[in-house]
Amino acid sequence: MKKSDFHFDLPPELIAQAPLPVRSDSRLLVVPPSPAAFADHGMRELPAFLRAGDLLVFNDTRVIPARLFGVKETGGRVEILLERITGAHEVRAQIGASKSPKPQSRITLDEGTKLTVLGRDGEFYRLRFDTDEPMDKVLLRAGRMPLPPYIAREADISDDERYQTVFAKNQGAVAAPTAGLHFDEPLLDRLRAQGVEFGHVTLHVGAGTFQPMRAESLDEHVMHREWLNVGAELCAQVARVRAAGGRVIAVGTTVVRALESALQGGELKPFAGDTQIFIFPGYRIRSIDAMVTNFHLPESTLLMLVSAFAGRERILEAYAHAVREKYRFFSYGDAMLLYPSA
The missing domain is CATH 2.40.10.240 (QueA-like)
Known part of the structure; x- marks a missing residue:
């Protein structure tokens, strides 16, 4: 496959330059397997798509003033x-x-x-x-908060809080795990009350996440290294949830990268260390059943990852829908709930 296979046109005015006043005010585009229709919702409606016994896995990395x-x-x-x-x-x-x-x-x-x-x-x-x-x-x-290069302003004091997730704990990232930015305490409380479980991995997002791919052929691309930790407690939690019929939902591509890096023989095992895993169509993601994610840059490795999960054509159709409906894109933008391709 080629990098250009993942191009889409994005009006610059749809690139979010600042967070919304309330985290969970973000919109949520639900993308079921084809041919089911896309559905426009809000993040506050996420509990309607989850059930007791499901497991949301978050990345608890904390962004440093880098x-x-x-x-x-x-x-x-x-x-x-x-x-x-x-x-x-x-x-x-x-x-x-x-x-x-x-x-x-x-x-x-x-x-x-x-x-x-x-x-x-x-x-x-x-x-x-x-x-x-x-x-x-x-x-x-x-230091100052390292806002992404597509945010055309200097970081201010509000970014010190808003470019962190509310569950950020382990310092080391130089970019936020942005799917987690939509979750605030009222939304987390509703999910807990519903019986949804929470688990955490740590993956310190590196600056390489913003570097454009230089090779046109995906086979020639070398991923940047990122450090991660998938602990024994989470591995046991995933096994228990799956055995009880619950689903594992990743909050963000960084969680997917961490979980897939920790798979051994199809089973999730504790792992701490670097990963250079490159996930693109043809790779079968086995560690999750659904994913909450932001909208990603054209021709980016993150767009390729979500395409491996939900299908390239399906993702590009969803992005075209999001552009028409004027969703907000990238780090401070809106979210998607993705299901795997049928």
Whole structure:
């Protein structure tokens, strides 16, 4: 298959630039298997599509303030976007500068912390924070929330809360697991009262999620690495729910990537480590029965993942419907409830 097989036309005005005032005010496009019709709903109606004994699996990663600004020793300005934390004081990052910084050169952040450029790792730089202070404290003081590149504004204080899920716990992501942004406490309370179970994985979303595919052929694409943890408790929960006839519903593509990476011989097993799994049509997703997800960028690996689950033509038809009905797209946009292709 080719990257261009996943193109669609999107009016720029449909790209959401800010969150809605209330998380669960988002719209929800329900996409059943063909030939059933698409159905336009709201996130608050999600409980109507679930039943007691179903399991919603969330990604509990927490976004770090990963966007930093500073100056090189030469005086040139730099913008740094952390890709992932690799040690107590070391990170891998993208650096925007007029000239690439050299190994062993220093960068001073605007708030005063000094960094050393340790070297390159492909398109990323390896950086060390030259301080004894815990890095999370430095980032809280010096960093900004790393809004996606298609949001054409600077992050403000409201994004510190709204670009996190209400269940975010484990720090390490540089992009939000956006399907989870639609869930607020009143909606979660209704789902609990209905008998829907909750489970969690951790997958630290990396900056590579926004990088465009360079290869036209999907067979030539190499996925970026992301760290994940699927714990023994969740594996037991999934097995129990499935044995009782319940369904497993992933909240977001990151959950699907985590669960599929933890499958061994068709069975979910505890797993912690990196994944480079690339899911596109032809791959059979076996870990879930339905998925809540946002609308994804044209020709993106996330669009390919949902196409593997629901069918490429079905997904492109759903996106065309969403454009006609003026759904809001991407990170701060609306959601879909997807069922597998028949």
